[in-house]
Structure formats: C-alpha cells, structure tokens
Amino acid sequence: MAIDFTLTPEQKKVQMVARDFAENVLAQVVREADREPDPLKAFQLTKPAYVEAYKRGIAFGMLPKEYGGGGLTNIELILAAEEICAVDPGFACTVLVNGLALLPVWYWGTEEQKKRIMGAATSDSSGAWIAGYAASEPPGSPGGTANFDTPLPHPVGIGVTARQDGDSYVLNGRKYWPCNVGGWDGEGADVNLVVVRTDPEKGGTEGLSAVLVERGTPGVTYNIIDSFGHRLTPNSEIIFEDARIPANNLIEGTFGNGDLLINRNFAWSGPVAGIAAVGVARAAYEAALTWARTYTAGAPHPMIHFQNVGYVLGDVAARIEACRYFCWKAAHYIDEHGYHGELIGAMNKTYCTETLFDSVYKCMQVVGVNSADKKHMFEKYLREAAIFPIYDGGNFGMQRRRVHGVLASPGFNPRALMDNEFVEFTKDMETIDTIAHVEAKSPAHI
Structure with missing residues (x-):
C-alpha cells in the first residue's frame, strides 16, 4: 500500500x-x-x-x-x-x-x-568541525530581517554589504541571532554561510547572495547572546568591519538570489523545528503522565483517575501524534521535490510549534505548582517550547508570510499538497505583507 x-x-x-x-x-x-x-x-x-x-x-x-x-x-x-x-x-x-x-x-x-x-x-579528525548560518540582522529603523524582502531601497532589509574589490569581497555590517557562528571559543565557526547584499544599489529581494566566511578572517568579531531557552546552542552578534574574503567564496548559484536561499532553507528546517516541538512535548507529556500515575494530591488514588487529568493528557497525546505525522508528511514532501517545500515547511512549522507550546503548558497544569520546582524538568520544557514559534524565521515574521505569498498566487492549486504536487516558490510570492497595501478609492468614495 x-x-x-x-x-x-x-x-x-x-x-x-x-x-x-x-x-x-x-x-x-x-x-x-x-x-x-x-x-x-x-x-x-x-x-x-x-x-x-x-x-x-x-x-x-x-x-x-x-x-x-x-x-x-x-x-x-x-x-x-x-x-x-x-x-x-x-x-x-x-x-x-x-x-x-x-x-x-x-x-x-x-x-x-x-x-x-x-x-x-x-573528514575532521577532531570531530569538532562546526558551521554557522547567518541571515538574521539587528532590529532598528531601518533594520531587522523579519521583513527582509520589503521592496524598498537599501538599507531596509538585509544590510550587510559585500562590495567586490578585485578578487575579493569586502563585508561591512552586522548580523544578530545567527547560531553556531561564533564556534566553540567565540572566535568563529570553521565556516559561516552569510547572506549579504552584493549589489548595495538595490533593495528588497534584489542583489542578495551568499558567501562563505572562514574562521580567522580579519575584520570579523563575535558577541555571544544570552538567551532564556535553547541554552545548549550559541547565538551571536557578528560584526563585519572591512572583512575581506576571496571572491571564489561566493556561492555561485545564489548570486542575486539570496532571498530564495533564505526561503528554501527555512522550508527545509520547517519539519525539523516541528519535530523538535514534538520531542519537547513528548518529554513533557511522559513526565506529566508518570506524575499523574503516582501523585495523589491528597486524594485516595492517583490523579490519573480524575476525569479532567485523563482528558487533558489524552488531548495532549493526540496533538503529539497529529503533529508527528504532519512532520513526516512535510519531510517526505521535501524528499520528493528536490529539497523544496516552501509552502508545507512553513505550514508545518507554524502549526506544530504553536500547537505543542500550549500542550507543554497543559502538562504543567496537570502537575500543578510542583512543575515550577526546578528539580523537575517542566520549567525547561516551557522555556524550550517558547523558543520554537519565534525562531527559525519566526512564525509571524517570515513563515506565515511565505504561506500567504503562495496562497495569493493566481496559479496556486489548493489541492497541491493533498495531491503531492510540486509548488514552486518564486520571487513573485515574496514581498507580500511587507508594506502597507492601500486599495485605490473608487469614484464614489472620492
């Protein structure tokens, strides 16, 4: 079958x-x-x-x-x-x-x-080789990456510039939040893939490319960010000050299409983020179920025998199962379609991460105030679950906009995912929601 x-x-x-x-x-x-x-x-x-x-x-x-x-x-x-x-x-x-x-x-x-x-x-004999990916930029006005594809002139959107100078590119600007980029010592990963503006005269989605910045490149410094969740992975600020890299470190096929790289990357990571939420919710659910099977809260029998506890944990279990199989579907789709899945990846990431954040908190409600005791893991599960909807492109910042852009396309087939049909993501689907859209007034309203 x-x-x-x-x-x-x-x-x-x-x-x-x-x-x-x-x-x-x-x-x-x-x-x-x-x-x-x-x-x-x-x-x-x-x-x-x-x-x-x-x-x-x-x-x-x-x-x-x-x-x-x-x-x-x-x-x-x-x-x-x-x-x-x-x-x-x-x-x-x-x-x-x-x-x-x-x-x-x-x-x-x-x-x-x-x-x-x-x-x-x-092939690293030490086993410590690590790579970083840098697209995100600092907030400000202008600044930030959530609306990186705003069709407005530079410096709105991606602000790190890479100007060609002979056989080199010279990088200037800042990135904020990228993971792994500082490496094990805060001095740089072995290599960082950095999305830059290779044509500073253009704005929005135009003139973006990806370059490889190798460890030890002069003019690059890192500041580690202290976050409340995902503490076992490093986020950093990167500062480029006339950092010079070889021109052949430009990823050739991304030249002028760094925007499509960002969207394809976050499509691939969508079901990975979704399954991460499944994993954390699973851990919280199993811990809450174990608690409910043994803790009586002063009653004559364990909490699991109370109707509300059983109903809540049953609902959580159902959500975990549903999200797991949605992740399997999304990953299978990406396998089937050449590592593209811009629509289903975004849908999967937003749905699973938000659905399961609530499920983690439901598990804490079952356990009650004891879930706030740090000798248990629930406070960590909550911190981790809170990160999922706001990282990996951000559910509000980029993921839902990608879905909206596809759905608004005149040629979109609403049964495409059901029929395992390839949905191409194009530049025409970008920029939606990034600027105020004002409808022209009809003569009757003038």
Whole structure:
C-alpha cells in the first residue's frame, strides 16, 4: 500500500542510534550545561557530546554521501531529531544549523566548493568541525530581517554589504541571532554561510547572495547572546568591519538570489523545528503522565483517575501524534521535490510549534505548582517550547508570510499538497505583507 506508517529496518536503526545517543550521552550533560549562566561556557559543556555525535554520523548526517555525509533522507533526519530534541532541542539546533549552512553549498555551490567545504566538514579528525548560518540582522529603523524582502531601497532589509574589490569581497555590517557562528571559543565557526547584499544599489529581494566566511578572517568579531531557552546552542552578534574574503567564496548559484536561499532553507528546517516541538512535548507529556500515575494530591488514588487529568493528557497525546505525522508528511514532501517545500515547511512549522507550546503548558497544569520546582524538568520544557514559534524565521515574521505569498498566487492549486504536487516558490510570492497595501478609492468614495 502507498501509505504506511511502519518504519523500515533502516529507518528504525536511525531512530534507535539517535535515541541511544540522546539518552546515554547527551542527557548526561544537559542539566549542568542548561544551568551554566555563561552562554559560551554552557555551549562548551556540550562539546564532548558533539564530538560523539560527529563520530556516530549524526552531526553531518544530512549531507550527501558523495561528499562524506550520512546521506540521510529528510524523513530519517526528523526521526533522529525527535529523539535528540526530547532530551535537548538546543543541542539539536546546533546540528540543524550545520545543514542550514552546508546544504546551500550542495544546492548551488561549485564542485570545488562542495569538495573543499563539505569535505572538510566530514573528514575532521577532531570531530569538532562546526558551521554557522547567518541571515538574521539587528532590529532598528531601518533594520531587522523579519521583513527582509520589503521592496524598498537599501538599507531596509538585509544590510550587510559585500562590495567586490578585485578578487575579493569586502563585508561591512552586522548580523544578530545567527547560531553556531561564533564556534566553540567565540572566535568563529570553521565556516559561516552569510547572506549579504552584493549589489548595495538595490533593495528588497534584489542583489542578495551568499558567501562563505572562514574562521580567522580579519575584520570579523563575535558577541555571544544570552538567551532564556535553547541554552545548549550559541547565538551571536557578528560584526563585519572591512572583512575581506576571496571572491571564489561566493556561492555561485545564489548570486542575486539570496532571498530564495533564505526561503528554501527555512522550508527545509520547517519539519525539523516541528519535530523538535514534538520531542519537547513528548518529554513533557511522559513526565506529566508518570506524575499523574503516582501523585495523589491528597486524594485516595492517583490523579490519573480524575476525569479532567485523563482528558487533558489524552488531548495532549493526540496533538503529539497529529503533529508527528504532519512532520513526516512535510519531510517526505521535501524528499520528493528536490529539497523544496516552501509552502508545507512553513505550514508545518507554524502549526506544530504553536500547537505543542500550549500542550507543554497543559502538562504543567496537570502537575500543578510542583512543575515550577526546578528539580523537575517542566520549567525547561516551557522555556524550550517558547523558543520554537519565534525562531527559525519566526512564525509571524517570515513563515506565515511565505504561506500567504503562495496562497495569493493566481496559479496556486489548493489541492497541491493533498495531491503531492510540486509548488514552486518564486520571487513573485515574496514581498507580500511587507508594506502597507492601500486599495485605490473608487469614484464614489472620492
């Protein structure tokens, strides 16, 4: 039959390898790292686990085997991601960003770039090689990246400029929030994929490209951001001050189309973020169910026998199942359509992350005030769940706008996803919602 939710032996193996790593390696460092007040030190406490993930083929499992990666399908990737996210989604985000940084090299890079960059990523004897992806920029007026495709002149939208000077590009400007970019020591990842404006005379979606900034590039500094959730992954500010990179570090196929790279990247990461929410909600649900089976709250029998507790946990369990299979559907669609899924990826990410944020809080209500005690994990689950709707493009900032842009397109088929039909995402679908749209007044209203 065409629809079968039974995992193949290979898929089950991927799931079990990730579960073993998450429960027996990662879990040993999570509590200490999460409680470490210094964000860089917190990240550094995960390094031994990362090295082990590298050795087990997890850290670069999403890259093609041709260039040394694990060759995982997107379905296999999210099977593994759920297991890791159930223990800590911040660590999983570190691994995810390796893909956000290097998959565009696979999509659009030259053969030399693929061999040089992906080959280095997958053949590091230390097991600590890491990549960063930098699109987000600081807030301000103008500034920020949520409306990066506003069709207005520069400096609105993406503000980091890359001016060609002979056989180099010179970068100036700031990025804010990108993950992994500072590396293990705050001095830079091994390589960072940076979305820049290669044509500063243009604004909006025009003149954007992606370049590779390698560790040790002069004129690049990093400031680590202290966030309340995802503490095991590092977010940073990057400052470029006349940073000079080789012209051949431009990802050739992205020239003038960095906007489409951003949308394609966040499409790929949509079901990964969705399954991360599944993992955290699963952990909260299992903890709340265990609590309800044993805690009486002074009653003659455990709480699970109270109708309201059973109903609430039953609803949470149903939401987890529904979101898990939506993530499987989205990942399968992306596998089927050349790593494109701009519509379904955005729909999946917004729906799952918001649905399951509420589910985590429902679990806390079942446990009651004891869920606020830090000796339990519920406060961490809540902090982690609160990050999902606001990161990875932001549900309000970029994800819903991508859906709106597709739906507003005259040629959109509303049954496309049901029929597994390819939905192309084009520049015509961008810019929607980024400026006030004023309807022309009819003569009767003048």
